[in-house]
Amino acid sequence: MDPADLIWMNGEFVPWEDAKVHVLTHGLHYGTGVFEGVRCYDTEIGPAVFRHSDHIDRLFKSSELYYMPVPFEREALRSATLELIARNGFRSCYIRPLIMRGYGTMGLFPLDAPVDVCIATWEWGAYLGEEGKRDGIRAKVSSWRRIGPDSLIPQAKASGQYLNSVLAKIESHKAGYEEAILLDHIGNVCEGSGENIFVVRDGVVYTPGQSASILDGISRKSIVQIMRDMGIEVVERDVARAELYLADEVFVCGTAAELTPLREIDDHTIGSGKPGELTVAVQTAYEDALHGRTERYREWLDPVPAELYEAAAASDLVA
Numbered sequence: 001m002d003p004a005d006l007i008w009m010n011g012e013f014v015p016w017e018d019a020k021v022h023v024l025t026h027g028l029h030y031g032t033g034v035f036e037g038v039r040c041y042d043t044e045i046g047p048a049v050f051r052h053s054d055h056i057d058r059l060f061k062s063s064e065l066y067y068m069p070v071p072f073e074r075e076a077l078r079s080a081t082l083e084l085i086a087r088n089g090f091r092s093c094y095i096r097p098l099i100m101r102g103y104g105t106m107g108l109f110p111l112d113a114p115v116d117v118c119i120a121t122w123e124w125g126a127y128l129g130e131e132g133k134r135d136g137i138r139a140k141v142s143s144w145r146r147i148g149p150d151s152l153i154p155q156a157k158a159s160g161q162y163l164n165s166v167l168a169k170i171e172s173h174k175a176g177y178e179e180a181i182l183l184d185h186i187g188n189v190c191e192g193s194g195e196n197i198f199v200v201r202d203g204v205v206y207t208p209g210q211s212a213s214i215l216d217g218i219s220r221k222s223i224v225q226i227m228r229d230m231g232i233e234v235v236e237r238d239v240a241r242a243e244l245y246l247a248d249e250v251f252v253c254g255t256a257a258e259l260t261p262l263r264e265i266d267d268h269t270i271g272s273g274k275p276g277e278l279t280v281a282v283q284t285a286y287e288d289a290l291h292g293r294t295e296r297y298r299e300w301l302d303p304v305p306a307e308l309y310e311a312a313a314a315s316d317l318v319a
Ligand SMILES: Cc1ncc(COP(=O)(O)O)c(C=O)c1O
Pocket: 037, 165, 191, 192, 193, 194, 195, 196, 214, 215, 216, 217, 218, 219, 220, 253, 254, 255, 256
């Protein structure tokens, strides 16, 4: 990761190298943090954050689920993010807001620890690779099950919960695959280590529903809407493991990975072994939406105001 100039921490813009926390920060020990992964694209209408308010809403919901009151209004985080992007001089970037229990108390009762908020931005290419997006990737069903609803909160994007994804990711990497697919606590297909999953059979698209312990993905929601707008039938229901192997096409999606086709799962070739027709059509439509090329989805874009870039350039001149 290449450093950017600034990070936003608790209301201040600080140089990247000064954005530090104490080693006794509660979240470092117990995983008491929640975060988001968001992207800004260089779109037809200028740099713009994709579904910004949906990401901020999910961040606040995740925080509430873990009893962390956020010491900033939603709008303060939104405007700080837009200003940070401009001051870092990015036209496109990945955005990582993090809310965590900070330094002050130890032990498992966290409610007396302060709540810290920071936002970082950096340039980050497609998480599963541009080649993966074009040609598809190889995935493996993990021996690790996705966290269950009776022990954690799958709908929350919480830091500690990601140890589950980390185990699955390492296992798949060591076995020579590019991504892991996790089953839910019942044994049905749940999602990738950082992506939601879709299975295509006979022209119909199936994806696990909310009760399958998925993270309620914002890319998933957008892609479901795009597919329905394209006249494609999308069914949310339990998906059995073998349906992955029997599928004509399989793809995953997430903010980091965008839409990435799967060409092999557990050494079974999916369809022809190349991204299928439906997948490619939906991927193209989704990329168009992300980049503001489709009028009807422009409402999903939160533009970075040009004045913020001008102000950042002017203050650079003064400095
Ligand atoms: C476990 C998990 N599932 C699904 C997703 C996809 O969610 P989104 O499309 O909101 O990025 C992510 C990424 O945030 C994730 O980490």
